[in-house]
Amino acid sequence: MKSSWKIAIVGSNALAASLRDLASVVSDIELVPLYEGVDIDAVIETTNLDLAEKKQNLQQIEEHVSGDTLILSSCLGVTATETASWLLHPARLVGFATFAQQEEVELIEMAPALQTDPVFLERTSQLFHAIGREIEVVDDQVGLVFPRILSMIINEAVFARMERVATAEDIDTAMQKGTNYPMGPLAWADEVGIDDVYAVLAGLYRELGEERYRPAALLKKMIYAGWLGKRCGRGFYRYDHQGVRETVA
16 A cells, blocks of 8 residues: 555646645645656546546646556546546546535545556555545446436526526525535535536436436526636625625625
């Protein structure tokens, strides 16, 4: 088992920021830039919304690391098997799925691609344990388990808002108090990032073609508007510069 890790995190979304914050306080992990020219044990790639950008990122990563470097790729919007197919050495890619808010979660799901060598799956387990997270190995499907289910709950709440069933606050209050969720689904979407929620739904809709996965139109409009949630200051709610919720957007 490795005693220390040099890792690079590639991505500009809330998930990347959350993982950087998490890894930065672990003494056995050193965060390094991808293009520094140092030996890197693992690269974590987190792009979810733009698959063309994701493919380009993964191929550029492969150009700058050695042949046995572990590549972890978020599979919120695409399967690990598909992303592995973009690489010259697909056996070293392992998919994982989680949302931001890493300070509040205990488990990260991971999924081997069909091409994944079991050696790299074991390295992934070691890395996440070093970060202080439990892991669960699941089948390679878009969004895996928790992100998929939460995104569908959020999507239904967005449809309810679009259909004027209730206000955003009332939807969140009903779900939080009716189900004992830690927060309402619209506030939860703001926390994890509207773009990553949309990526899960769009990926499921693209992969499976079932109407139940069709993303609510409002989600896409919010992405166009740059209303990506708390980290941007605006989502279903407005937030001040310290991330404190102010009003409904």
